[in-house]
């Protein structure tokens with residue numbers, strides 16, 4: 682039986698092994714991805730992002746548990762894209778009290794991603810891992826990333842539904858919230874609502890949303906106004922409300938053709954990233970390092986402009 686057949690048949694060990702192949706961008710991993718790609722496009726991809734320590738992993742843990750309780754026939758995969766995340770593989774997992782209940786559930790699969798040699802880096806290997814899990818039949822895939830500018834945007838491009846997690850007391854509320862976050866958030870969660878300042882954070886977020894989505898009320902019933910919710914992830918509070926807003930968002934996307942739009946954007950993005958990294962890798966292979974260095978030195982001395990440097994490097998003439 683091929684690896685792809687094992688994956689489609691629900692073999693968890695084969696799945697774990699293939700994810701390692703995919704992470705390392707091996708020929709075996711690529712061949713399996715080719716076989717599996719026609720089976721993708723079924724899962725609901727949910728990105729969870731936010732500053733370090735806001736409670737993303739706690740939230741993901743409770744989300745998975747609540748989803749499993751409410752929909753026992755839907756399997757949930759968790760992808761943690763963060764080296765400092767508690768989702769660091771099997772052994773560590775069982776040490777974590779809050780992960781214990783998930784670890785025993787065969788309807789949940791947890792994987793952490795680290796940037797290994799994959800062409801195009803972490804965003805690309807994460808996209809590939811998500812494809813494998815999608816083909817393996819996980820109906821819901823939760824993707825946790827630490828928000829650090831570009832990675833937030835990359836995750837938003839990967840997910841159907843993007844949840845941005847904030848917590849009170851991380852400095853000035855408004856300063857802490859980068860404007861870019863509001864553009865990618867479908868749902869804003871003010872976690873650690875048991876702490877002082879949660880109301881202020883929520884108010885600040887709502888005010889910023891009003892600014893970012895002016896005249897939303899009434900004028901455009903089609904558009905999704907990002908929702909703001911409060912949770913106490915460590916206690917599992919507010920999770921059921923969050924689950925229902927997640928499904929509301931999925932329904933909205935399907936009703937408004939946004940689902941297909943996001944699917945296509947994701948596939949297109951994946952193609953562009955892969956094309957870029959493949960072309961650069963191919964170009965690097967045939968570029969003698971001395972020649973590269975020589976042109977770089979001329980650029981440093983301002984004998985040539987950056988445009989000319991690129992011209993020389995690509996067209997192999999000087």
Ligand SMILES: Nc1nc2c(ncn2[C@@H]2O[C@H](COP(=O)(O)OP(=O)(O)OP(=O)(O)O)[C@@H](O)[C@H]2O)c(=O)[nH]1
Nearest residue numbers: 733734735736737738739766872873874913914915
């Ligand atoms: N008081 C309080 N503490 C919380 C809450 N949610 C999480 N915590 C605690 O906050 C700390 C960080 O939680 P994590 O879930 O690891 O946060 P994270 O965002 O995944 O962290 P990184 O992955 O390291 O960025 C842990 O000690 C949690 O127990 C909450 O709602 N209230």
Ligand SMILES: [Mg+2]
Nearest residue numbers: 737738766767
């Ligand atoms: Mg975490």
